[in-house]
Amino acid sequence: MGKNSYDCIIIGAGPGGLQAAIHLARYNCRVILFDQGGGRTRHALHIENYLGLEVISGKELVDTGIRQIKSFGADFRREQVVSLRVENGFMVSTKNGQYQAPYVIVSAGAVENPPKIKGMNRFFSRTVFTCVDCDGYRTTGRKLVIIGDSLDAMRLAFAMRQMFTPDITLVLPAGLLPDDHAELLAEDAIAFKAGMPQEFLGEAALTGVKLADGQEVACEVVMLSYGYTLNDSCLAGLALKREGNGAKLATDHACETSVKNLFALGALKTGKAQAIIAAGQGAMVGIEINHRLLEL
Ligand SMILES: Cc1cc2nc3c(=O)[nH]c(=O)nc-3n(C[C@H](O)[C@H](O)[C@H](O)COP(=O)(O)OP(=O)(O)OC[C@H]3O[C@@H](n4cnc5c(N)ncnc54)[C@H](O)[C@@H]3O)c2cc1C
Structure with missing residues (x-):
């Protein structure tokens, strides 16, 4: 050889x-x-x-x-x-x-193709996750924000609610969520914000996500739903x-x-x-x- x-x-x-x-x-x-x-x-x-x-x-x-x-x-x-x-x-x-x-x-x-969000490196894999099978469990009972770029994120929100936590806010780009889908989220008490995430807030611990329009969504953990x-x-x-x-x-x-x-x-x-x-x-x-x- x-x-x-x-x-x-x-x-x-x-x-x-x-x-x-x-x-x-x-x-x-x-x-x-x-x-x-x-x-x-x-x-x-x-x-x-x-x-x-x-x-x-x-x-x-x-x-x-x-x-x-x-x-x-x-x-x-x-x-x-x-x-x-x-x-x-x-x-x-x-x-x-x-x-x-x-x-x-x-x-x-x-x-992963995560979006560019300020502070990503500080929290990635600590309290900002990308995979339900890997890290979903770590969101149990915590204040969760789910951020995505497609309606897959909505399906993820329903699944996360069943498995891990009732305290969920879904963040999607404006215009992505049809009105009747917003009603479905409301039935499960999943909050919804239309906007683009800009920055993860907090120093040692994650405290929230700031959107491009200045809104701040409080959270302890984030699940990203991107490709x-x-x-x-x-x-x-x-x-x-x-x-x-x-x-x-x-x-x-x-x-x-x-x-x-x-x-x-x-x-x-x-x-x-x-x-x-x-x-x-x-x-x-x-x-x-x-x-x-x-x-x-
Ligand atoms: C944040 C995070 C948390 C995770 N947590 C878990 C968990 O808790 N449990 C779990 O089971 N899984 C977890 N995963 C998923 C898991 O790590 C992988 O998906 C799984 O291990 C399968 O990996 P792989 O072997 O396909 O590829 P990888 O682990 O990505 O390995 C592929 C390797 O190939 C190298 N490579 C690529 N192209 C080339 C090339 N052309 N030439 C030479 N080298 C190349 C890459 O650099 C890399 O080192 C997590 C993933 C992420 C991102």
Whole structure:
């Protein structure tokens, strides 16, 4: 096997890619994992829905995973993959070189598209959240503002009211909410403000959201309902089948994409984006690739 030839190349050090690397490296496969840094999991300050870990930050989870894969002999590179093409298996290019393998796992995740609101960095992932499955629980019994750019935010408000808190104000851009929808919100005692959020108020703790027209909406926690962008630019050269509104990658039950031997995990593919789900997918794909390598 040449210097830049591997059994499997993994793109992205989220829980999915790291778990796949752990499994493959522990079969003594030649594995290399590229990660450009940053990433959604790293932004999570408190993961408390991962079995066996009462609470862990995403950074600690990922950093521990990177140490773990290295300890089993996987190569780790802090590099961005710029392209991937089908050639002699797969040819993966970074700025520094080209790497070949018969199997590739893409676990490059997605990035949130939060609106520009002053003070975002101070509160993001502390008391300003983006994911119900991740952080909805942390809003329990608290004064909540939901901010969105589509009527999905209204559906979220009804769901949050059932699960977590009766004290909700929904903030949407003016003109977005039809009159009859406003009545539905009123029936559930969900307050509504039309406006554009401009600033999160408070120093140590969040105390409210200031809107562009100067109104201040008091709150302790915020849930944002905006979209995300897939980290899929390196896949641009491949005609991959997509599905769903977010144009996520279509995969089969084994997380294999429409291109044979190219697997996708985590937020890139259809399904729920949770750390433990991505890790489970990673374990499954690692085992599957090893079976194929062994031709079992
Ligand atoms: C604020 C916040 C809180 C969250 N809380 C929780 C929680 O409590 N529980 C939970 O289960 N989940 C939580 N999540 C979601 C969770 O972190 C991820 O969705 C999940 O772990 C799946 O991640 P992933 O493996 O798909 O991608 P990621 O964790 O985003 O990892 C992808 C990695 O790939 C890298 N990458 C991207 N493109 C390239 C490229 N071209 N070349 C090289 N590297 C590349 C990225 O930089 C990143 O490091 C939270 C997310 C956020 C944003």
